[in-house]
Amino acid sequence: MADAKQKTIALLASTTVHLQAGDPKSVSYIIPPWKEGIPLYVVIRNPTASLAAGTDFDIGDGAGADTWKTAIDLSSLTAATDCIVIPASTGKFTIYAAGAEFGIIPVTGATADADATMDVFGYEYEA
Numbered sequence: 001m002a003d004a005k006q007k008t009i010a011l012l013a014s015t016t017v018h019l020q021a022g023d024p025k026s027v028s029y030i031i032p033p034w035k036e037g038i039p040l041y042v043v044i045r046n047p048t049a050s051l052a053a054g055t056d057f058d059i060g061d062g063a064g065a066d067t068w069k070t071a072i073d074l075s076s077l078t079a080a081t082d083c084i085v086i087p088a089s090t091g092k093f094t095i096y097a098a099g100a101e102f103g104i105i106p107v108t109g110a111t112a113d114a115d116a117t118m119d120v121f122g123y124e125y126e127a
Helices: none
Strands: 012-017 026-031 034-045 056-060 069-072 083-087 102-106 115-126
Touching: 012 034, 012 102, 026 115, 034 102, 102 115
Parallel strands: none
Antiparallel strands: 012 026, 012 115, 026 102, 034 083, 034 115, 056 069, 056 102
8 A cells, every 4th residue: 555645745743742941852753764754734732731931942853953943932822722733934944854853842942841742744755
């Protein structure tokens, strides 16, 4: 059966991420071997605590997770039923190669010990 992630926009990953100030990068999606990946949307949903102070998060690969989108304000997520949809930039970014670790890092994260679910939507193709 053909890999559906290559033929359509698909849910590539859904993981719990850590969003408190000082938390390290949370990896949500690792590009599989022999593939390249293009994330198109990220959904942050169902926070375990208020992100009211969380005004600066970066998403992408590398140690700073700053290759896809930076300075994302999640401070409006204050209830467990909240979510935000973050589209890819309309500007250029580099296609992610096999093994790239796509995730999120709090630059100015929540003051509380907050986690949330991070859904990554996009597609993969043969490298």
